Amino acid sequence: MQSSIVAMVLAGGQGTRLGVLTDDIAKPAVPFGGKYRIIDFALSNCVNSGIYKVGVLTQYKPHKLNAHIGIGRPWDLDRKGGGVTVLQPYTYESGKAWFKGTADALYENLDYLDKTNPKYVLVLSGDHIYGMDYMDMLTFHISKHAKASCACMNVPLNETYRFGIMVTDISKRIVEFQEKPQHAKSTLASLGIYIFNWDYLREALIQDAKDESSSHDFGKDIIPKMVEDKDDLYAFEYEGYWRDVGTIYSYWESNLELIQSIPQLNLYNDSWRFYTRTEEMPPAFFGKESVCTNSLVSEGCEIHGVLNKSILFQGVQVGKGSIIKDSIILTGVKIGDGVEISNAVIAENSEIGSGTRIGVGDFAENEENPGVYNSQISVIGYNTNIPENAIIGKNCVIHSDVNQDSTDNWHVQSGRCIR
Amino acid sequence: MKVLGLIFAGGRGENLGLLTTKRASAALPVAGKYRMIDFTMSNMVASDIRRVGVLTQYSPRSLIDHLGSGKEWDLDRKHGGLALLQPYMAINNKYWYRGTGDAIHQNMTFLRRSDEDYVLMASGDHIYSFNYSDMFNYHFSKGADVTFLYKELDDTYNLSEYGQIETDEDGRVIQFVEKPSENVSNKAFLGIYFLNKHLLMDLLYNTIPQSEGYDILLDVLIPNLNKLRFYAYKFDGYWRNTKKGVDEYFKINMDLLNDEIRKQLFYTGNTVHTKLKDLPSPKCTGTAHVENSIVSDGCIISGRVINSIVSRGVQIKAGAVVENSIIMQDTVIEEGAHVKYSIFDKECNIRTEKRLIGRKDDLLVFEKGSVI
Numbered sequence: 209m210q211s212s213i214v215a216m217v218l219a220g221g222q223g224t225r226l227g228v229l230t231d232d233i234a235k236p237a238v239p240f241g242g243k244y245r246i247i248d249f250a251l252s253n254c255v256n257s258g259i260y261k262v263g264v265l266t267q268y269k270p271h272k273l274n275a276h277i278g279i280g281r282p283w284d285l286d287r288k289g290g291g292v293t294v295l296q297p298y299t300y301e302s303g304k305a306w307f308k309g310t311a312d313a314l315y316e317n318l319d320y321l322d323k324t325n326p327k328y329v330l331v332l333s334g335d336h337i338y339g340m341d342y343m344d345m346l347t348f349h350i351s352k353h354a355k356a357s358c359a360c361m362n363v364p365l366n367e368t369y370r371f372g373i374m375v376t377d378i379s380k381r382i383v384e385f386q387e388k389p390q391h392a393k394s395t396l397a398s399l400g401i402y403i404f405n406w407d408y409l410r411e412a413l414i415q416d417a418k419d420e421s422s423s424h425d426f427g428k429d430i431i432p433k434m435v436e437d438k439d440d441l442y443a444f445e446y447e448g449y450w451r452d453v454g455t456i457y458s459y460w461e462s463n464l465e466l467i468q469s470i471p472q473l474n475l476y477n478d479s480w481r482f483y484t485r486t487e488e489m490p491p492a493f494f495g496k497e498s499v500c501t502n503s504l505v506s507e508g509c510e511i512h513g514v515l516n517k518s519i520l521f522q523g524v525q526v527g528k529g530s531i532i533k534d535s536i537i538l539t540g541v542k543i544g545d546g547v548e549i550s551n552a553v554i555a556e557n558s559e560i561g562s563g564t565r566i567g568v569g570d571f572a573e574n575e576e577n578p579g580v581y582n583s584q585i586s587v588i589g590y591n592t593n594i595p596e597n598a599i600i601g602k603n604c605v606i607h608s609d610v611n612q613d614s615t616d617n618w619h620v621q622s623g624r625c626i627r
Numbered sequence: 628m629k630v631l632g633l634i635f636a637g638g639r640g641e642n643l644g645l646l647t648t649k650r651a652s653a654a655l656p657v658a659g660k661y662r663m664i665d666f667t668m669s670n671m672v673a674s675d676i677r678r679v680g681v682l683t684q685y686s687p688r689s690l691i692d693h694l695g696s697g698k699e700w701d702l703d704r705k706h707g708g709l710a711l712l713q714p715y716m717a718i719n720n721k722y723w724y725r726g727t728g729d730a731i732h733q734n735m736t737f738l739r740r741s742d743e744d745y746v747l748m749a750s751g752d753h754i755y756s757f758n759y760s761d762m763f764n765y766h767f768s769k770g771a772d773v774t775f776l777y778k779e780l781d782d783t784y785n786l787s788e789y790g791q792i793e794t795d796e797d798g799r800v801i802q803f804v805e806k807p808s809e810n811v812s813n814k815a816f817l818g819i820y821f822l823n824k825h826l827l828m829d830l831l832y833n834t835i836p837q838s839e840g841y842d843i844l845l846d847v848l849i850p851n852l853n854k855l856r857f858y859a860y861k862f863d864g865y866w867r868n869t870k871k872g873v874d875e876y877f878k879i880n881m882d883l884l885n886d887e888i889r890k891q892l893f894y895t896g897n898t899v900h901t902k903l904k905d906l907p908s909p910k911c912t913g914t915a916h917v918e919n920s921i922v923s924d925g926c927i928i929s930g931r932v933i934n935s936i937v938s939r940g941v942q943i944k945a946g947a948v949v950e951n952s953i954i955m956q957d958t959v960i961e962e963g964a965h966v967k968y969s970i971f972d973k974e975c976n977i978r979t980e981k982r983l984i985g986r987k988d989d990l991l992v993f994e995k996g997s998v999i
Contacts (some may be wrong), residue, residue, distance in 0.1 A: 242908030243924075281698075282905075468909060475907035476925070483905050490893040490907060491659035491923035491937075493884075500917050507660075507906040507924060515911075 210258035212327035213346060213403075217250050218310050219334035220267030225455045227580045229555060230587035231608045235271040236334035238459070239538050240555070241466055241475065242504040242519055244484045245276055246453065249335040251283045251292070252482040256340040261290035261324055264334065265313045267297055267306065271295045282485045295320060309424030314541040321406065329409050331402040331426060337462060337473065337478050338450040342350065343446045345403055354442040355408040356434060358382065361446050371397030372427050387428065396443055400449055402426065420587065449473045457583040458555055463519045463536050467502045489522055497528055513543070517523045527562065530543035554588040561596035570599040572623030581605055630763065631743035631824060632676040635727055636668055636751030637684030642872035643692035645994045646972060650868050653751030656955050657974070659923040659938050661750070661870055662693050664751040665901045671747070672687050672700045674759040678741055682730045683752065684714055684723060699900045726841030729872060731975065732831045738824060746827050748843065750818045754879055755866040756896030759821070762860045769952035772856035773848060778862045785996060788871055789815035792859055798859035803849050817866060820848070865891050871949035877970065877990055880953050881938045882972040883917055899946050906939055914945045920923070930960065951987070969993065
């Protein structure tokens with residue numbers, strides 16, 4: 209059964225609402241949970257489900273993602289037959305280039321799919337955090353004699369406006385689709401995980417490509433058209449952990465959920481391991497003056513300060529007397545002595561000078577992009593260099609590659625941005 | 628110039644007692660996530676050695692499982708790569724490896740067929756970070772036939788447990804004494820040799836078949852000390868041999884809590900590769916207290932951990948206290964247990980409220996799978 213299905217992972221999105229975190233990398237490459245990147249969850253789910261033919265569709269700033277996936281070795285996807293194939297946009301005689309939407313991305317790779325010649329195609333997003341056995345969904349799909357199935361999850365009624373909502377009949381057949389509705393008729397939200405019969409999908413993609421009014425998107429065009437045409441589309445109900453870490457706040461919150469004593473996302477399950485590619489580093493070291501509670505501390509870390517409710521990725525150094533709470537510190541960040549950080553996300557390879565305080569003062573609306581930066585959380589971009597004794601307020605943004613010469617005033621008020 | 632690596636990993640390390648009942652000393656877990664052999668393997672690949680033979684004999688299962696195809700060291704190769712050389716039976720051979728020299732002699736085909744012209748021989752149970760290229764350059768600049776690696780030992784070592792060499796002003800070895808009752812020099816030979824492969828093969832062909840002894844050093848090389856040019860290259864970094872005993876093994880692990888030593892072994896030198904386990908980052912819960920300790924992936928710490936080395940997948944529950952101890956993979960220390968100066972092998976279970984207090988000079992050692 210597994211060899212008759214190919215997974216297509218959509219990994220080309222920018223994830224604009226993650227702000228500076230996706231300045232240089234696509235959303236699926238954003239680090240998560242101490243040592244992973246977001247796409248690790250979709251890829252691990254594939255191999256744990258026994259799916260070893262995986263196409264990864266990239267577009268937005270793919271370098272980190274390409275390097276991360278490589279030939280797929282960490283996921284056992286370096287295979288003679290199948291394995292992982294990174295599918296990037298390409299040009300042909302008429303000069304056409306970028307993927308116009310998720311459906312177009314698959315349409316442009318019809319050759320790849322024809323050559324693989326699957327019976328079923330699993331379409332996934334590389335942006336989501338969850339552990340799901342796709343074989344359960346395929347079994348459901350086959351048992352319903354469906355042309356397509358869509359994984360759905362019940363969400364609270366007051367959150368239905370954020371999702372595509374599926375209305376089903378008693379046999380789980382989808383009879384109506386509401387995109388981000390004000391008045392939802394159901395609480396079944398689409399998770400953006402689809403299984404199609406390949407012969408059906410192939411035809412639908414060709415028709416969609418011809419349709420000039422279409423935005424060539426699965427959620428906006430292909431699925432609504434199926435519902436409209438009353439094709440056999442079924443809702444597979446998934447119960448379990450699933451997160452779209454689409455915003456800075458949800459990114460921060462989902463990371464911190466991992467420090468609960470029994471987190472909903474089980475990273476410790478021997479039979480459902482999440483794989484990733486990481487630097488090889490020695491285990492974490494805790495110094496004589498370290499105090500560490502409710503935190504994850506990854507390999508290569510050297511901790512001499514105080515941590516509470518924080519996630520530290522690989523190779524983070526925390527100096528003496530520093531206090532870090534409610535924060536996400538990504539790989540290779542060096543924090544000096546006597547630093548105080550609260551409610552912050554600090555991106556890779558940044559250096560925070562001694563005596564600096566981050567996350568102080570009162571909340572203020574962000575001056576640059578209040579749509580993206582709208583919580584207490586301050587975000588420090590990649591490869592920044594914050595000088596000693598700086599003060600950075602709440603809801604601030606320090607863009608990537610900022611150094612001490614980028615501004616004269618390192619008393620950054622809440623809501624301010626430094627470029 | 629291409630160099631073939633040979634690693635001696637067949638010994639038990641009798642002084643290690645319970646820790647090596649079911650594994651060779653080269654497979655002994657160390658520093659939280661590593662096994663002893665990782666250091667020599669990683670040093671070799673960092674020195675551009677692309678073909679490595681590992682000589683195994685005593686209880687090799689865990690070692691073989693650990694090394695696998697050699698892919699963690701980039702040694703899963705079409706050309707070269709990792710070769711596990713185990714004792715075998717043949718029509719003209721009915722012996723186990725009778726010594727290190729015999730072990731190589733029995734694998735002469737491996738030497739003959741490899742296209743490397745030089746051989747680096749090293750032990751699989753030493754911990755150090757070194758790029759052997761410096762030693763190769765020294766060998767050629769001195770026009771040596773055989774080059775030894777040595778270290779001047781300070782008084783934290785028991786000198787009489789080591790083979791000692793004396794050199795002339797040029798660095799040429801003029802005397803070698805194995806573990807003398809009276810020390811002749813503080814220059815300890817580290818069991819690491821570099822020489823021409825064809826010379827090694829000649830020496831083995833000429834000695835092993837007629838010999839009473841089968842040791843590469845004492846029976847094959849040293850008898851030629853005056854005939855050939857033996858030189859010694861000095862190693863200045865951190866180096867320890869775990870075979871010396873349980874106390875030495877404990878000291879090695881505790882040494883890793885020292886910033887300088889940790890830096891030298893892991894951050895300034897070669898990357899140390901090991902088998903990956905794909906475990907999540909360790910978690911400290913609300914009741915955790917971790918002080919001067921190393922904690923590996925997959926651990927969940929709710930108790931107090933002080934001056935200890937904690938391997939992968941260990942659970943230390945609330946109210947448990949772990950002091951000055953080594954906790955190997957997947958061991959569970961239950962609520963309220965108190966352990967001190969103890970070494971727990973893999974998969975031990977220390978039950979609630981149990982007290983296991985050793986002393987620095989009288990360590991408690993618990994076998995794999997102990998339930999206490």
